[in-house]
Amino acid sequence: MTRIWRRTILTGLLAAVALGAFPAVATAQDTPAQDKGPATFGVRPATAQAPDNRPNFSFSATPGAVIKDHLAVANISTGPLSLKVYASDAFNTPDGGFDLLAAGHKPVDIGAWAKVDAETVEVPGRTTKIVPFTITIPADATPGDHVGGIVAALVTEATGSDGQRVAVEQRVGSRFYLRISGDLKPRLSIEGLTAQYSGGWFGSGETKISYTVRNSGNVRLGGKQKVTVETPWGSGTSAENLPDLPELLPNNTFAVTTTVKGILPAGWLDGLVHIDPVAPPGPQPQAEAIDASVTVVAVPWLLVILLAVVLLLVLFLRWRKRRRKNAPGPADPEPVVEVQSAVA
Template sequence: MNALWTHAAASALSAILLLSPSAVAGVAPAAAPSSVPSTPSPGTVESNVTWSVRPGDSAGPDGRSWVEWEADPGQTRTEHLVVSNFGDREVEFRLTAADGYFTDTGRFSMLPSDQESAEAGTWITLPESVVVPAGGAEIVPFSIRVPADASPGDHPAGVAASILSSGAGAVGVESRVGFRVMTRVTGDLRAELVTAVNGSYTGSVNPFDPGRLELTYAITNSGNTRIRTHPTVSLAGPFGLAASERSGEEIVDIAPGETRTGTLEVSGAWPLFWYDARVTATPIAVTEDLTVEGARTTSSSVGIAALPLSQLVTLIAALGLLAWFLRQRRRERAKTARLIEEARAEGRAASAPPRLGGAAGPRAAEVQSEAPPQDEAPTGGPRVPLRRRDARPSARLVAGLLIGAATLAGAGFSTGDAQAATTRELTGVDVRVEITPAPDPGATSEPTPTPQPSSTMPTTGPGGATPLPPTGGGIDAGLLALGGILVAGGIAAGVAVRARRR
């Protein structure tokens, strides 16, 4: 018995770590609360208890951490569990068996006591309870009977020794310590995995920063054997852009029918409109003893939309500003071209000679050259161009009056020829007008002497034109009055035209 106690104490820590990490220090919290009966029952205690449960044989612990064996359908096997009590008082432990499973972290666990087992947990038969003295250990045999119709593959289960600690009021806490019992039924073994992957893309508000991809994948053991795997996730944009491959979290142990999920976040992913994500997993044997034959790699893929929303908004805004700028530029160019065309039209209208009714002699052209521009604005006001169709009748009237006044004035004044010569010098038009006064009937016809150029008068004018010689004559009062009337009429017509333009 002393040798059994020594061996149990040496292996207590490893057995406790299998199911209840807090069992050595005291009573571990149960998976589900249960009611404390009014009378003492197996496994009910009122103080802290420390204990361990290890597999063994009829002599005690045999160094195994759990029971794992291969059996044919209908085969039966006897095993032993060793319950050690490290407390200072005798404790009665409750013994249970249940279906087993692996957690997401790869740790083995059993179904809670309030859930009924349906698989390998029902194949195990063991006593309801065992009493262990203080500081002692008890060896408890149990049997495993494989049904004749058991399906090939791995079937996890577990055995445990538990206590129910009394708490405040009518609530107690069940704590269990045990080990797993793995039974592999012979037959057609299949190592198969089913993968699934999903993902989403989250872009950055800053159009000059990349976004991130969040991938969630699931791996299900669709075969009938325990396996492990190390999934890989590959990403690629359109035409293989930004292709990369990353490793997912290793799955150390997954039983048949179980599913493991993993999450992978990829930062620094630019929005390339589309990403192809693929998860790949290959079944691997858990141990060298449990070989996996015919294992095939499986994969699944998904397309993830990665729209460059912030980049598109920035691009649209930039294109809008560019379109507005180009439109404003075209409008300014069109406006400038229109103003230039209007100025050219005004210039052509101003430089074109006016159309005069009737025959107009050189004198009319001379007088017209002295007239001020018709589109000249009055002093002190803006320059308003006069349209040609509005100015034509008024210009004819004024021009006719001025020509008549100039003709009468030339007939009445002997200095008219000199003024015409001066006008030619200003306008560059060489006009030669020779006017001979009518002979007096009462006077005697005498030859008119040819006037000689004065020594003080140039013999040629500008441009080589010979100036007209001055002619003498007296002032006719009637012609002078008629010329004044015509001049006054021309001025009045000009004033009327100006008023009409306003």
């Protein structure tokens, strides 16, 4: 029997912008088991009767609370579709994007608390079905933001380049933003700050700054960042076109690398990072700005060479002077002794 591999394809429609006035939509180009044409479907928040205008699911609750809501699943294609509906936890991708755990990964947070009334939904062509779901918050749930999403997924089969059968899951979803009451701690931290200077023998060079920003609090946060390289005499040069930090979910990280150009080799340089956190709308404590610094050696090779030449010249002149001083002078002439003799 041919081995079937599972591959998950995210259609990039979990972003809040795509879930605003229009539903999220996925199109499956090869769906022979479902329909001869492309299968197109989408999801959006809804009431018990019809889709509504919410861009996503946003809740505030206390530990132990139970939340009931609805998801609209729309089949935009002409043929019927059999779609899986499930919830999962969210995370930040390496580039700072928003994503949900793949279908094979078990959620442990809000994705595990949310249960749909029907895990598989049969949706006729050109039809929208309303799917109820319930979020049961544990009594010991921690305060702060818990983020996930609810998705509709279509599984089809295709043949891979190696001839094996491949199960392809195409999914679209709507985000969950749940804030549990309690002690809110909006906080970012900077980890692993490093700096490396590089430059030629003459003129200025550049300093590469790398660090990781962690959301070490319990509230989702973005941030405005500034990176500066300072010389020992206080002059500074900032990195140009440094983008803002993406919104980081609690305990998620984002790696930053930037290069500050036009830096003179001043012996040693200070790399400074400053971040002003940016919180989502709504009442919450103000997050404090954070700073970090690192020192890097920037050897001024031209100055070192000039000093070495001057030092060698001084040593040579001193050695030559000492040698002349200790050299023996010209020999003194022999004294002339006159001898007189008397003849009787």
